[in-house]
Amino acid sequence: MGSMAIDGLISGLKTTDLINQLMAVEAAPQDLLKTKVTSTQSLLTAYQSLNTSVSSLASYAKNSAKPTALDLFTATASAPSVSVTAGTGAAPGQLDLSVTSIAKAQVSVTAAMSEWPDSPATFTIVKADGSKVEITANSTSMSDIADAISASTAGVKAARVSAGKDGTTDLFRLQLTSAATGADGAFQVFRGTAADVTAGTATNVLAATGAATVTAASDASVTLWAGTPAEQVITSSTNSFADILPGVTINVTKVEASPVSVTVAKDSAALGKLAENLVANLTSVFNLIDSKSTVTKGTDSTGKPTVTAGVFIGNSTVREVTDRIMSAATSPVDGRSPSEIGISITKDGGVSYDSAKFQAALAKDPEGTLAMFQKVSARIGDAADSVSDQYNGTITQVITGQKSSLTSLNDQISSWDVRLAAQRAGLERTYSALEVSLSNLQAQSSWLTSQLAGLSSGSSSS
Structure with a gap:
């Protein structure tokens, strides 16, 4: 039912204004609840963004920790007519071969x-x-x-x-x-x-x-160690030879009597990119936390200065997430610091990647460098997973709690809507009754006045 507009027809009072002012006082607790909903929703949104970012970090780090993730090789041939592809199971190596025939269809x-x-x-x-x-x-x-x-x-x-x-x-x-x-x-x-x-x-x-x-139909053939007692001819019905070297495919397009050198080596650039992207994912998480942990100054619509605190300021859960991931990324591995392979803590508390340092370490000690990188990646993956797991992650549990709080607050606001509507209806009835009473009194006053006026006229005639 709509509200009754009864601005003082008899009393002259601004009844609607009076009721609105009284209702504003009554609605103060609900306004506090609405403010709480806004802040809770902001915090929930921030938690969800953080959880997404940490989950992405966990996925990348766990993939980087897999042994196959480091099977990155470059494969080259000394002749343009021979192409080489390194795949799963490849290993560094070098081999000379002669292309003695090309596969042909009849x-x-x-x-x-x-x-x-x-x-x-x-x-x-x-x-x-x-x-x-x-x-x-x-x-x-x-x-x-x-x-x-x-x-x-x-x-x-x-x-x-x-x-x-x-x-x-x-x-x-x-x-x-x-x-x-x-x-x-x-x-x-x-x-x-x-x-x-x-x-x-x-x-x-x-x-x-x-x-x-x-x-004539013929197979392709290559000769290894030509002219030696170990000479070996390998044939293929196509112009592709698989696994002459483990995990390596060699494709030929024409006869090459002179030896062609096939070389497989670790792809240091791709390995460096793997480490660089891991640190980029770490930085993305820390930057998100920093952006929501700062105090922002501004002005309101009237030009007055305002100060807005980030939703993560003083947040113990976020601090725990930061510490856990940072420790995983920078703590020593078997007594050696990750900074030795270019992963270091910055002066402002972030993490940086030094490509030159990583490549130098890779050139000096390939196995040791990659082993350290794998262990760091595995630790980061475990730490990030423990806080972002969709069932029992730290942030996930907090998000669940925030959603529950939001539901409770909205339920309370709905209850207040019912209560305030009843109070407004009561006030409107009270003021309406007041106007009716004043109208009755006014009518009685007019009747008495007319009666007295009639008595006065009769006395004057006598």
Whole structure:
């Protein structure tokens, strides 16, 4: 129900103003609750931002602590025709090899003909392993023959190629190409069924006059330790060689008679970036805490100076988070300071990264440097996880408490809304009754006045 607007019709009082002033006094406790809601919400939002930042740090640090995270290598070859990729399981090493052949697919062409010489057009492709694929085309046209070969399981693709004319008759050849490179892609083509091939009565299409094998199927090969008693030839059906060196893939594109040097080394730049990003994540957490732990000066709408305290000032939970993560990042590892590998405390209480120091330590003692970095990363990951874990992390538990407090405060405000509405309604009824009473008195006064005036007139007439 809306409020009754009863500004003193009889009394002349500004009833609405009086009720508003009285209600302002009554609503003071609710206003305090609303202020508390605002501050609690600000603190909750700050905690949530911090928890997100610390959780991100935990994830990065734990990943950096994994042994595979440090499997970062550069792989190079001394010839541009050879490319090298280092993957999981790679290790530093160097190897010389000669590229003696490149993997090729078989390419053959048939003799020129106007159409397939047999009807029905049945023929058989014999693969390198001796298996036979019998094919029957829809017709004797060279187009249908090509389509049937390409659609079969023989692993051969066919294309019809114009071969001129025989008088007025168009002639065509079939170019046949193995789908895969390597010696295992070799094939033969025979007129007739698979049984005819087995019986030795089928005609070899590629041995006919005018037919040819343009490119023979062959494997790629590289030679190790050429010219020595340890000489070894390694072949591949493709131009890619895997695990000649552990975790390394070598791709070749042309023959290289001169030895090609393949080198695998630790990627110091990538390892340095790993350490740099870890410190950047640490700095992000500390900067967030600092930004909410400062006093901000300003002015209000009237120009008066204001001072606003950061929501984390004096906060014991935040101080505990800071101490725990800082200790994990900078405490000694087996008696050695992380500053030896470039991770140091700054003068203002933050953490910095010195790239030159990290690279120098990595060059001097690769294993020791990476072992220290892993241990620091693991400690940071554990510390950050303990405060940001989604179930029992320190910050998570505080966030849960803040949400509960916020719910309780909003419930109290709602209760006050009901109470204040009842009080306003009561005041409005009281002042309305006052106006009614004053109206009645005024009416009585007017009647008495008229009666007295009548008595006075009668006395004067006598």
